[in-house]
Amino acid sequence: MFLNSDNKKIVSYLESKELFKYKKVFLEFLYQDKKIDKKDLKILLKNMRSDFEEKVKENLLEIFSKNKISSRGVEKKSVKQRVKKFREKNKENGLKNISFFLSGEDYEKIKNMKREKNMTYSELISFLLNSQNNL
Secondary structure (H helix, E strand, C coil), X not given: CCCCHHHHHXXXXXXXXXXXXXXXXXXXXXXXXXXXXXXXXXXXXXHHHCCCHHHHHHHHHHHHHHCCCCCCCCCCCCHHHHHHHHHHHHHHCCCCCCCCCCCXXXXXXXXXXXXXXXXXXXXXXXXXXXXXXXX
């Protein structure tokens, strides 16, 4: 692998912005003797000079995808995607979500019961509901 001046600029920029995952993928890209198109390189360097961090990330992801370089470690799932996946998983398991408000006194009682029984809140509520046959 040979680092020319442009590649050194990119690596030092990624280090300065603490984008270590991008740096790692970029170095892997260079180790495979792949080169960045002049047009893409020009845009990337321009965004670096302007200090548009998000644009630089987008440019790098485009470059990686064009050259079929896996950027799995770089791409982040949004909070919305993680919450959606979490809810789908719980739905598949037949679980339902509930939310309620308790007074401070009642909250302390249920918190102490949870600790005594060594259960999660959902396990405790299920236990209490199943122990109450009078409902």
